[in-house]
Amino acid sequence: MRASLIQIAVNEGESVESRRSRVAALVREQAGAADLVVLPELWTTGAFAYEEFGSEAESLDGPTAEAMAKAASDAGVWLHAGSIPERAPSGGASAGGASAGSASAGGGSALYNTSLVFSPSGDLAASYRKIHRFGFDKGEAVLMDAGEDLVTVRLPGTTVGVATCYDLRFPELFRGLVDAGAETFVIPAGWPERRREHWTLLARARAVENQAFVLACGTAGTHAGVPQAGHSIVVDPWGEVLAEAGSGEEVVTVDFDPAKAAVTREQFPALKDRVLGLRPPRR
Numbered sequence: 001m002r003a004s005l006i007q008i009a010v011n012e013g014e015s016v017e018s019r020r021s022r023v024a025a026l027v028r029e030q031a032g033a034a035d036l037v038v039l040p041e042l043w044t045t046g047a048f049a050y051e052e053f054g055s056e057a058e059s060l061d062g063p064t065a066e067a068m069a070k071a072a073s074d075a076g077v078w079l080h081a082g083s084i085p086e087r088a089p090s091g092g093a094s095a096g097g098a099s100a101g102s103a104s105a106g107g108g109s110a111l112y113n114t115s116l117v118f119s120p121s122g123d124l125a126a127s128y129r130k131i132h133r134f135g136f137d138k139g140e141a142v143l144m145d146a147g148e149d150l151v152t153v154r155l156p157g158t159t160v161g162v163a164t165c166y167d168l169r170f171p172e173l174f175r176g177l178v179d180a181g182a183e184t185f186v187i188p189a190g191w192p193e194r195r196r197e198h199w200t201l202l203a204r205a206r207a208v209e210n211q212a213f214v215l216a217c218g219t220a221g222t223h224a225g226v227p228q229a230g231h232s233i234v235v236d237p238w239g240e241v242l243a244e245a246g247s248g249e250e251v252v253t254v255d256f257d258p259a260k261a262a263v264t265r266e267q268f269p270a271l272k273d274r275v276l277g278l279r280p281p282r283r
């Protein structure tokens with residue numbers, strides 16, 4: 001399988017419309033060059049442009065989904081289109097899960113950070129609402145609702161488990177995806193430069209401990225005063241870094257054999273030694 005991670009620069013001064021058509025063109029350029037194309041988290045607004053989440057929120061058939069579905073089918077690729085701020089009717093069915101956050105409190109709609117995966121014919125194959133919202137007492141954590149459902153999607157030769165940015169810090173989510181059959185993780189992000197060391201370390205850790213491929217695509221540029229880390233990274237199930245971007249806008253293309261996850265799990269069967277239901281310390 002050949003994957004291209006498109007590390008988009010999200011800077012102030014470029015409108016959402018202009019970035020959307022620029023990104024669609026970049027996806028189309030991957031026709032014949034990749035089987036799977038991956039975009040970052042919240043690339044329409046920027047992951048830290050909190051004040052735009054509400055005003056730029058869309059439904060799953062909104063302008064970004066429509067443009068990405070068309071780009072995927074024009075290019076004939078599987079497209080993980082990163083995530084969008086999704087406006088959904090409160091309690092409405094989409095990626096599943098009741099809304100629990102403050103964004104929907106007292107209102108008729110909920111706001112999620114939702115990833116979209118399109119098939120090469122442009123059909124929406126999966127959507128995932130980010131479970132761990134970032135920001136503690138501000139930003140996404142207070143403006144958006146939390147997803148509740150793990151999501152996997154079957155691609156030719158591999159089951160992909162999806163996660164988003166801050167989710168990378170929560171190993172139990174990835175174990176849940178492994179239990180659901182995932183051998184490859186695709187992780188769009190808008191990770192800040194300030195914690196770049198964590199990004200590469202955690203991407204490798206999730207790959208090693210789960211004996212899975214990690215394809216993690218971040219953003220470049222600076223928006224809302226937050227310089228982005230870039231350094232999109234592809235790691236194999238042994239923890240080897242197959243490719244890593246620099247800090248600017250860049251397309252990283254890598255060949256990998258998804259079967260290597262099963263081979264690694266067979267040759268070094270550590271996942272079989274998991275002990276579940278550990279007892280808490282006795283007092």
Ligand SMILES: O=C(O)CCC(=O)C(=O)O
Nearest residue numbers: 047134165166190191195
């Ligand atoms: O965990 C981090 O350091 C960054 C997380 C983040 O920026 C996000 O989830 O949007």
